[in-house]
Amino acid sequence: MSEAWIRGEDARRASAADWLVRLQSPDLADLDEQVAEAVAFDNWLAAHPANVAAYDAVLAVTLELQNAAAAIGKAFEDGPVARAALARRSPAATRGWLIAGALAAAATVALTVTPFAGLQTAGSAPKSYVTAKGERRAVKLADGSTIELNAGSALSVTLGAHERHVTLAEGEAVFDVAADKARPFIIAAGDRTVRVVGTRFDVRRRAGELSVTVERGLVEVNPAEGAPHSGMAGRGFRLRPGQRLDHREGAGEVQLSAADPAQVSSWRAGRLIYRDRPLSEVVADLNQQFAKPIAIDDPVLAQTRVSGVLVLDDQDAVIRRLALLAPIKALPSPQGVLLRRDEAAKP
Amino acid sequence: MAQTDDDPLLALYLERRTNLVRFLAARAGSLAAAEDLAQDLYLKLVSRDPTPDISNPLALLYKMALNLMLDRARGEARSAARDTAWRQVERTEVGGVAIADEPPADEAAASAQRLRQLVAAVAELPPQAGRAFRLHKLDGLSHAETARVMGLSVKAVEKHVSAALKALTARLGARGGAGGPP
Incomplete structure (x- = not known):
């Protein structure tokens, strides 16, 4: 590694950080100015593969830090590191820091308290939904989840006190599941069950062929009770966005592949x-x-x-x-x- | 695919998709949200009538992407709050990758160790850069608000934040190398 190369890498990283800061502070009110900036950014990326690598590195670290912001902030409040940092601060600065901390805390509280109050229904009788050939239908459930049924589909829904249960008898549907940690959302389709950890995905069961494609969040696909517990089909899989699972009912295997969820659920449009x-x-x-x-x-x-x-x-x-x-x-x-x-x- | 021949905008989208995701990830603050937006843009492109003559297709592409972001920001304030709350309750994201709740013990230990690295790296930034970074990135103040709190100009704050990101990347970004959009 030559010294010139290190200097070059350093300079690129500085440019990448500058770009990210500019993109993350859209103080340009005018849409055309923002477009011009975006095009300039795209041209900068296209100018050299090393620019792309430098930007990706800065972006990954920045997103990681932003996602861990609450935990890092807490560590600063609690830990010796934070006390050392506090000692370096001037009194005037401390006031600003405290105001900022209060603002952030208020925002966090508002976000955690708002959702799902009043949606805790006690339980309900099963409801069936069927679509004819050529018919598509969106169903809004009492818990705030939505199910969009493709044509020629049949499913039943039971919103229990401890579990939300859907049986997909035939067809295909996109599920957008409202978060409710106390009541997992479980879909039975043939000899698999799909347990929802995340929010949005497509399940399809036609003529004994099952496929699950995840658009957002995390979804677990497990063998149903009584299904053969041998081979690859005997275990559960956790799917991430852009992953697809295919399985023929009764078969000993399961295929995992990359899929474009927008393509799989394009029937909705x-x-x-x-x-x-x-x-x-x-x-x-x-x-x-x-x-x-x-x-x-x-x-x-x-x-x-x-x-x-x-x-x-x-x-x-x-x-x-x-x-x-x-x-x-x-x-x-x-x-x-x-x-x-x-x-x-x-x- | 056949339809790209007579649709230069769609062809350009497919060529520049990863750059669009890079742009949107910076704006949206998450790779998953950026991928979502890029998919929406794709659906918008394939559902419209192809326009063979566009003077500046790259500008049009980014304009459509920015408009999609605006539409979302307006229309989905509710569900954004829901999604964020959902993320806070059910899962965390590390480096843009969603980690399910109740991770295996080794994952939990790894993420605890990583968190210590993140905290140490932030703590050891130069004082001004560190402060600007914490106020802006951790506490969520805008550049203007950070500037007011620190008694600096907005430009100076941007310089400090950029310097902080550069130093943090140099220190934290070495593992594996590839960390950006696919």
């Missing part, structure tokens, strides 16, 4: 988004949205990977757009629509 998914999955999804069944008679074609966005409006239009993403042609059949490989399409 009337769109389906796929990145490298089999055509069979796309067709299964479409068959929940439209009355006329779509079939694929070619198992190789069914495994063709599809990437792209499908806006859900008219079935014929959707199939036409699907033909742009996969080498298919659609033929009318007595049952509905049959997808065939389009030999004319480029491979």
Whole structure:
């Protein structure tokens, strides 16, 4: 490591810290000025990979310190370190410090006291929610949680005194769970249970295939009672945002992969988004949205990977757009629509 | 993906996504919130009609991102309070990564040790930089408020905070190296 290199690293770190301070104090009232600053920042990052590395390092440390602010502040109030620091301060400064401390304390109290007062319902009878083909529905529960059901889904909800329980019989839903530490939120789907540690995620159970994708917070997926406790499927998994778990009911394994939660739950906005998914999955999804069944008679074609966005409006239009993403042609059949490989399409 | 060919804005988004997250993380104070915003921006981009001719696509991208942040700040004051409270009750974040409540014992010990490192690093900052850092970053005062308390100009406060961040990164940021957005 040469001296010049160390100086360069030091200078970059200083620039990165300057940028972060500027970005974190948006004193520019005008949106266009903020945009100009953001573009300048982006250009600075793009100018050199070392700028990116320096900024990431400063950002990581800053976020870590901000997240631990309360604990660090407390250590300063309690510990010998803090007393030493206090001794260095001038009397005038101490007053400012105390005012600042009081402000911070007030803010903390307000945040911890506000939520969920009055939401402690004692318990309720199970309620069932069902959506037909092509129907999507949002349900607001008494505890403040929301469930958005995709088409062709059925689930029941019991808000108990000690536990909130959902059974997903079939279909797919996005759960946005209100925090209530005293009453865990548990979803039973086939031979798995999903225990909620965090807040927002998508659960899908169709034809014995289960998948869970986490958008925000933490979610635990465990074998249900009575499920085979062998192999990989015998243990529980804790999923973080951007992680997806796939499992075929009764099978001995569980697949974990990275997934884009916005894509998985895009059906909420009337769109389906796929990145490298089999055509069979796309067709299964479409068959929940439209009355006329779509079939694929070619198992190789069914495994063709599809990437792209499908806006859900008219079935014929959707199939036409699907033909742009996969080498298919659609033929009318007595049952509905049959997808065939389009030999004319480029491979 | 097929749709990026006729949509330069979406193509630019995919190219600059990590930089957008870096920008948003600074503003939002958390990588998770920044990722959330970047996803919202993606959904906004794919749901609109592609506009092939844009004079300054990068500026438009950041303008959309800033507008999304403003919308959120206005519309989600309630749920932000809820989320924050939820984080305080249920979990903590270390380096932007959510750690579940009741961590395993070794994790708890590691985070206690890390907290001691953080406290020591802050305590050993030069006096003025340390004070500006604590008032602004730990107690949440704005630069202007910090300047008033310390009897300095806002520019001077910014310089002190920047110097503090630089020193803290040099001291704390070495572990593993990669710590930013993926």
